Amino acid sequence: MINKDTIVKELRKSIHDFKSESEATSQTVGYVMEAGDGIARVSGLSDVMMSEMLEFKTEEGSIYGVALNLEEDRVGAIILGDPKTIKEGDEVVGLKRIFEVPVGEAVIGRVVNSLGEPIDGKGAIKSDKSYPIEKIAPGVITRESVTQPVQTGVKAIDAMIPIGRGQRELIIGDRQIGKTAIAIDTIINQRGQNMKCIYVAIGQKEAKIASIVAKLTEHKAMEYTTVVLASAADPASLLYVAPYAGCAMAEYFLDKGEDVLIVYDDLSKHAVAYREISLLLRRPPGREAYPGDVFYLHSRLLERSCKLNKNYGGGSITALPIIETQAGDVSAYIPTNVISITDGQIYLEPDLFYQGNRPAVNAGLSVSRVGSAAQTKAMKKVAGKMRLEAAQYRELAAFAQFGSDLDSDTKSKLERGKRLIEIFKQDQFKPVPVANQVVVFYALINGFMDNVPVLKISQFEEELNNYLSNYGAPVLKEIQDKGVLSPELETKVSTLINEFKESVDYLEKQKSE
Amino acid sequence: MKITARQYGEILMESLYNKNEGDTKTIIKKFFLILKRNNDLALGEKIVKEFEKAWNKKYGLEEAEVTTVSEIDKETAQIIKDYVRRESGAKTVSIKNNLDKNILGGAIIRYGDKIINLSLSQKLDNFKNQIVK
Numbered sequence: 203m204i205n206k207d208t209i210v211k212e213l214r215k216s217i218h219d220f221k222s223e224s225e226a227t228s229q230t231v232g233y234v235m236e237a238g239d240g241i242a243r244v245s246g247l248s249d250v251m252m253s254e255m256l257e258f259k260t261e262e263g264s265i266y267g268v269a270l271n272l273e274e275d276r277v278g279a280i281i282l283g284d285p286k287t288i289k290e291g292d293e294v295v296g297l298k299r300i301f302e303v304p305v306g307e308a309v310i311g312r313v314v315n316s317l318g319e320p321i322d323g324k325g326a327i328k329s330d331k332s333y334p335i336e337k338i339a340p341g342v343i344t345r346e347s348v349t350q351p352v353q354t355g356v357k358a359i360d361a362m363i364p365i366g367r368g369q370r371e372l373i374i375g376d377r378q379i380g381k382t383a384i385a386i387d388t389i390i391n392q393r394g395q396n397m398k399c400i401y402v403a404i405g406q407k408e409a410k411i412a413s414i415v416a417k418l419t420e421h422k423a424m425e426y427t428t429v430v431l432a433s434a435a436d437p438a439s440l441l442y443v444a445p446y447a448g449c450a451m452a453e454y455f456l457d458k459g460e461d462v463l464i465v466y467d468d469l470s471k472h473a474v475a476y477r478e479i480s481l482l483l484r485r486p487p488g489r490e491a492y493p494g495d496v497f498y499l500h501s502r503l504l505e506r507s508c509k510l511n512k513n514y515g516g517g518s519i520t521a522l523p524i525i526e527t528q529a530g531d532v533s534a535y536i537p538t539n540v541i542s543i544t545d546g547q548i549y550l551e552p553d554l555f556y557q558g559n560r561p562a563v564n565a566g567l568s569v570s571r572v573g574s575a576a577q578t579k580a581m582k583k584v585a586g587k588m589r590l591e592a593a594q595y596r597e598l599a600a601f602a603q604f605g606s607d608l609d610s611d612t613k614s615k616l617e618r619g620k621r622l623i624e625i626f627k628q629d630q631f632k633p634v635p636v637a638n639q640v641v642v643f644y645a646l647i648n649g650f651m652d653n654v655p656v657l658k659i660s661q662f663e664e665e666l667n668n669y670l671s672n673y674g675a676p677v678l679k680e681i682q683d684k685g686v687l688s689p690e691l692e693t694k695v696s697t698l699i700n701e702f703k704e705s706v707d708y709l710e711k712q713k714s715e
Numbered sequence: 716m717k718i719t720a721r722q723y724g725e726i727l728m729e730s731l732y733n734k735n736e737g738d739t740k741t742i743i744k745k746f747f748l749i750l751k752r753n754n755d756l757a758l759g760e761k762i763v764k765e766f767e768k769a770w771n772k773k774y775g776l777e778e779a780e781v782t783t784v785s786e787i788d789k790e791t792a793q794i795i796k797d798y799v800r801r802e803s804g805a806k807t808v809s810i811k812n813n814l815d816k817n818i819l820g821g822a823i824i825r826y827g828d829k830i831i832n833l834s835l836s837q838k839l840d841n842f843k844n845q846i847v848k
Contacts, residue, residue, distance in 0.1 A: 246828030
């Protein structure tokens with residue numbers, strides 16, 4: 203209920219303001235000339251600004267839009283809402299501000315649409331703050347190089363393609379190959395890592411999002427996650443706005459000095475939605491019928507991900523944009539654009555996927571331009587060797603297909619490589635903590651696994667992890683907290699692994715030289 | 716190429732500029748024939764509007780619409796005229812007074828594509844929006 207005092211106060215204020223505000227209320231109006239396909243052409247609105255929010259006054263209440271085309275005698279605008287209710291001749295008012303979405307702690311744990319309205323049936327979002335969806339990215343003086351890691355919990359990524367807080371790492375691959383799975387695993391693994399997560403679904407099936415939300419809830423990941431959904435059924439204008447809205451929500455936490463992870467799933471559909479809008483607005487088409495500014499479309503979005511320095515709060519936005527390729531064609535227009543914008547890419551390959559290497563990360567084509575700056579010292583120590591071994595294995599494996607007459611050194615490298623590939627296999631929704639990863643990688647590169655049969659590697663790893671949680675908790679904690687693998691710690695780890703191998707070791711290969 | 720209503724309106728205005736009554740009649744007749752030949756008679760209403768716009772621009776005319784509950788007096792009308800002249804840069808301002816009981820009080824001034832809504836109904840709406848959250 204509204205308190206009486208508030209009413210009296212507001213009433214007084216309004217009466218007081220009534221006289222003084224008489225000059226400020228001049229508004230620019232226009233009239234709808236035509237509306238359809240989610241866009242409208244409006245006459246008048248002579249001093250409307252680019253990206254200004256417009257209010258369409260229809261019989262069924264107000265609908266908002268954004269001015270995108272300023273022409274000689276008309277304005278082209280996208281309609282954010284049900285376009286059917288807008289009729290020719292309806293009044294349109296320029297609101298003199300950029301479109302805003304509600305932000306704040308209240309959006310955490312919610313599923314919202316591109317306008318920040320809840321669509322999860324959990325009631326209204328009580329937030330008094332809102333941020334504009336378009337904002338200029340932070341400048342050079344506010345930034346800092348990436349130093350802190352984002353633990354994805356995916357072994358292949360944490361070891362070979364480390365991601366740092368404030369980095370933009372593209373996940374690219376064909377359809378149905380586990381791109382979303384990597385992103386979701388990463389979100390699940392952020393539990394207790396002091397990260398807020400925002401998952402922006404652009405043009406996805408609502409059934410898929412429902413199952414993702416269910417999975418996130420099951421893993422208690424919704425406690426720090428917001429899902430921004432512009433489904434395949436939504437008009438192109440909402441798909442176009444969704445990633446910017448998600449980014450605005452992330453920027454709120456950035457300004458508070460917190461770390462945010464934002465997933466754009468996926469930007470190819472975003473580009474397609476933008477193409478649709480552009481063509482309807484009669485902008486000239488370019489390559490693959492995309493308008494001339496598709497590059498800017500994504501670069502201005504991804505540039506807003508950053509790591510701020512201490513003077514500016516020290517927050518960060520890590521972006522994981524996803525791009526879907528057609529038949530593995532990474533040299534298409536949108537993939538090349540986004541590859542060049544981001545600080546590296548995780549390339550997922552169908553061949554690997556069907557061979558059973560899941561996640562199907564192609565270690566050769568995947569890179570992280572931030573590199574090992576975003577790894578803890580302990581991880582750096584073991585992962586450096588892992589990368590090297592993986593590269594050597596790839597080379598030898600291709601070579602060794604021609605003959606079996608190999609020297610013992612090559613043979614042992616090949617055997618090690620096979621185990622390495624096995625180690626990188628990982629089930630979905632089972633992120634591995636860093637400390638465990640360090641121990642497992644340590645075991646592999648120091649030959650502790652050389653006498654475990656290749657087919658038993660995953661079992662061995664699972665049992666090792668169980669053993670560690672029972673007997674190795676203090677060691678894991680030390681690795682986790684210190685982030686350094688000191689010689690003393692190394693001996694502790696190797697004794698642990700040896701103990702484990704002795705106690706549970708029923709898989710021992712007969713001859714170990 | 717298709718000729719738009721705006722182009723027709725501007726052309727008509729240009730050709731009628733500084734003409735005497737006799738000429739005006741023939742020009743309009745010819746203009747009508749052109750429209751007929753081009754199959755653009757359907758644009759008639761729009762052309763009239765565009766013509767008015769172009770004419771007003773040429774002569775520096777501005778039409779202001781004032782919506783009030785009861786008719787405004789001459790003094791107020793003059794004040795509004797002065798204001799619109801100042802804001803729009805027009806030479807002559809004419810005022811059209813609409814009466815509408817639904818706005819409850821105050822006034823809505825409209826000229827060109829500007830609107831100044833100082834009606835009581837709007838104020839009450841804003842007030843309601845402020846206290847009902």
